[in-house]
């Protein structure tokens with residue numbers, strides 16, 4: 001199978017799981033020399049095919065999978081890892097997941113190569129179709145270039161935008177210092193956080209790009225519950241009315 005045929009077949013197979021494919025060839029010197037010389041399982045890969053949630057179609061596929069109902073922890077991550085591993089085996093690639101490591105695979109760098117996506121005013125990527133809801137469930141790594149066409153890009157949406165996302169968070173969790181995950185978690189866990197818990201992040205919802213791709217109520221509540229389970233201290237502090245120590249070190253967000 002040639003590279004174009006492989007990508008077409010991969011697109012069909014991934015689409016059956018509600019996943020969209022975006023591929024890019026990687027430079028021969030990937031990862032760049034500036035990357036820390038840690039053990040990087042993706043070193044030597046010459047092409048990457050990202051598997052991105054295709055809006056609500058991924059949620060429907062996940063809900064039909066055994067992981068949804070088996071009662072074990074982290075069902076979406078387990079489903080993603082299983083599907084990505086199956087696709088990797090079928091298409092002769094290595095599988096990578098966003099939570100692998102440390103060191104973590106450079107999904108953001110890969111997305112900037114393969115996807116019509118840009119760094120947003122909030123810090124996370126804004127995707128031409130998915131807006132602030134882009135979610136990469138995994139990647140396939142190939143040892144030879146695939147000749148994938150360049151990602152189609154227009155202007156960065158944030159450059160011509162009144163930036164409602166920066167004003168939508170009730171606790172100003174997106175500031176000059178980055179994303180304040182602890183302030184966010186305290187709000188989401190507290191009595192005022194019902195709108196975020198039920199409908200997902202208000203800052204993301206404020207973005208006009210990809211508004212139709214926002215998660216439904218069930219998916220939003222699922223992600224928020226997972227976000228809070230990872231921060232039990234925020235739950236207990238909010239229940240007691242205690243302040244939570246702000247942490248601006250990370251820019252990772254909750255879904």
Ligand code: SF4
Pocket residue numbers: 120121122126132157158159161162163164165166206207208209
């Ligand atoms: S609301 Fe505007 S500034 Fe904010 S992420 Fe969306 S496009 Fe960018």
Ligand code: SF4
Pocket residue numbers: 168169170171172173174183184185187188196200201202203204
């Ligand atoms: S979920 Fe979004 S809007 Fe709600 S507190 Fe967190 S960052 Fe702010």
